[in-house]
Amino acid sequence: MEGTSKILPAERFDVLFEVLKKQGFDIWGVHEKDDALTLAPIDGPADLPRGRIDDTGPGKMRLIDGSRDAYFDHTLPMQGLKRLVYPPQDKVFETGEDYMFTEPPVDAKPIAVIGARSCDLVALETLADVLENGPYPDHRFAERRQALCLVAVNCTRAAKTCFCTSMNSGPRAESGYDLALTELFNSDGHRFLIEAGGERGQAVLDAMSVDEATDKDRHAANIISSTVAASMTRSIPDDARETLKSSYDHPQWSDIGERCMDCANCTLVCPTCFCSTIEDRSSLDGSIAERWRRWDSCFIRDFSYIHGGVVRKETASRYRQWMTHKLTHWHDQFGRSGCVGCGRCIAWCPVGIDITAEIRAISKTGEAVVEAGVS
């Protein structure tokens, strides 16, 4: 995305926070809590996990000290942007016994997210294709998304579980951001290259007194992105989509079925998983009924229940549903991949099931990254 680019010295980073607050945004960012990275409301640069990096692997996420004092050498928080636009529970209507339905107003507070990564921006567009750009636009999702100011951070380091390059979703933010930061450390000091990705971002930039970036700065940022891209070891093979179409009976599914515990962690942390269920509740005296929409997971046994029985009785067929949806049928349904390569499902799986390794076992092209599992 073309726009103006500026340079903000790291010691003046708080200026960005102040301008966003002045423009009416609550600020959210990555915060270290209970030995994990979480997406949470933050006040200023001091709340960021400065100097910390995430050491991830299958079933593993540890925070350790990095080698320098960077704000953004860590990668992803546990959650994607999903919960900001699509809350885990949302009341969609209320009615009395007269069936006069009323819809609660949408809590679309203006939120600025500092540190959104490219994969998560692509995941947000992926979700929008499902919920906003389909035949029945979900206006609650759309209004919340409109209210977001996305301050992207181009990754300066990939975690071991990252594979956005192979999914064409990173590591450099290409679209869907209002501002994009690249953290630079060089002879000119510790600074941020800031690029505006639209009018809203430009307005923020215009309200800050910052210097113009030079070609040298932009070049430095490009080098960082290509170095990070080249450092990723995991990938999804190019033939995954086709291979899975003819692999419904592959023995690997029951092998995975033996290991997977149906905990649904992978679907909860995945930034594109959109499945939901409906809960119709009523008040104690039965007069007021409410409908709630709640996140659901295809790993739950009753997910496919129809009268007479559950369609996907085995864990194997449920995992197959999840992975074939991500890598194959999402293309059929929405014209893009349902996986953006963030690697969260790998890190947060309690038994270390790794989508990139499982697809290799089925497609038999190339070698999987072999790594110790849960540590």
Add this chain to the structure above:
Amino acid sequence: MRAVSADEATSSWDLGMVPRPFRVRKNRRELNDVVTLELEPESGEPMAFEPGQFTMLYLHGIGEIPISISGDPSHEGVLVQTIRSVGAVSEGFCNLSEGDMVGVRGPFGRPWPVEKTDGKNLLIMAGGLGLAPVRPAVYWALQNMDRIKKLNILYGARTPDDALFPSQLLGWEAVDDVKVLLTVDRPVDDWYGRVGVVTDLIADLDIDPQETIAMVCGPDVMMNFTIQSLRAWGLDGENVYVSLERNMKCAIGWCGHCQMGPHIICHDGPVFSAPEVAELMSVWEL
């Protein structure tokens, strides 16, 4: 994926998750555990639908279920739905009385391709409650007999007492160019009709398979066998249509529950041509 025009997406009936109030005009008991409800919109604004479409029926505080429309598409003012009591929500609907209120969302889904039957024979094959979702296509055909050649209805029920709409079946049989054949799995003492599965009735057809469009509705196994039998009879798979059923929470493509491989059944279906789904239907636990 089915393309949906902007008009379609913004029709006045489209309110996402929020139903519209309807009132029960009549509750007719069809079978022991099956009723047909006639519903009228409180607003008076009729809900137009096409044969094969379904609605989401909501009962205050109890829940919401997908139910096919079983009425006559040319009678827009009244919404007719046939429901079997199998659990909490469907039982609640079966117990409603005249004047009770319900919520309705819809209509949803890709309809039976009735236009495709122009100049052809229409073959309807149904099992059990599967007659309800194809009844709107029968109504359509009966009103358009000048456009189609012959209407054949092959229907299988568990026992003679489980046959849905029995007096209507008799009435249809009396119409020129309409043939109705009934078979049961388990006969009773005074049953002199056919015994066996519905696919056995295909042998009794005296129409040209090359000139026929089939619409099939029943349990998954029945539809699977019927697709195979119709192909063996000489009917091109492209001309065989089935209506599929999966768990549905939203019917508007948001909830993910009704997926079957590439299909999101609530809007890509529930009606599919055999080539679109036959292979998928035989995949284990898809």
